[in-house]
Amino acid sequence: MREDIFSTFDINDRNKLREDCSKSLRWTQEAIEKLVLARINFYAKAAGEQEISSLHDIFHEKEMRSRTPPVKHIYNRTMGRPRDMVAFLSRSFRTAREENLVDGDTDKIQAKAIYLAEPGYSEYLYEELSDEWRNQNIHFHDYLGTLEKLRYAAITTVELEEALSSKHIVSDRAGFRNIVRFLFENSIIGVTVGNSYQWRYRCFYPTQAFVDTETIKVHPGLIKRLGLLEGSSERATVSNNGESEI
Structure with missing residues (x-):
């Protein structure tokens, strides 16, 4: 069973069942x-x-x-x-x-x-x-449309939060973090961890948990469809201290 589908089940001890009775199958x-x-x-x-x-x-x-x-x-x-x-x-x-x-x-x-x-x-x-x-999350296309309007593949989370707030899609910090978590868990965006400049997407790093980060990057496979520039926004470049992205 797909993990994202299992996560939607409203059952007792769901997390215990995942930890004790399941095994993840991953393609290398x-x-x-x-x-x-x-x-x-x-x-x-x-x-x-x-x-x-x-x-x-x-x-x-x-x-x-x-x-x-x-x-x-x-x-x-x-x-x-x-x-x-x-x-x-x-x-x-x-x-x-x-x-x-x-x-x-x-x-x-x-x-x-x-x-x-x-x-x-x-x-x-x-x-x-x-x-x-699109049927499970009514704001799915709003999320991706917002990423599309931000023009760059790598942006700051502040830029994304401001853009979502302007559309009245999010009104508080908790709601915004839920959206970013959703995007990360579906590999739509990747994050960096610690001092590393390696972008981590859940599909390639299945054990990587969601973390709060200053910058995020859209999955390379979606960049053309969203019409994004491959580089970073000006604010993301400043946030990364001018370091190269890998």
Whole structure:
């Protein structure tokens, strides 16, 4: 059973049952890559095509503009689920064919196909979240619309609280913390912990508890759909003392 669904049950000893009688099943990046690779090779074999030994063999470039390998770039924009990886790769393959971005000698896909496919994938991820929450949380689209209007991927919590207050969505500190907790627990935003500048999203750090922090960052997979700039707002930059984000 999904943990977020279990958390909505109004039953006695719910937390005790979670701690004593449950076990969390989590996908690692390695496990997802192996699953997707097996799927690709299954269809390659059926079509009489050569199988590959690694997902990295699919792409022509070894690094994206951010110096991140293409497979890692794609994984970082998932919610840590196989279906997200498949959705992004499928869009990348289709884009590569349509835009003639396949190397003629090696049949490898150019990184440009990933960039061109990313907006469509981001729309998919947004709709996945919308399908899950729009009926359970009537303010879900208000939350994401507020993030969209703030323009930057990394913002301060003060900026978010001011924006939500101006829409009369939140009226006190407790209500605001509940909203930020909701966004964090659904990996819509990530936080930093202590002196680290590593952004932590719940989907990648499942044991990370919600913490109050001065700055937050929207999940990379949602940035294109929300039309955000990749960097930090001016107030977030000052809050981070000009340090680089990882």
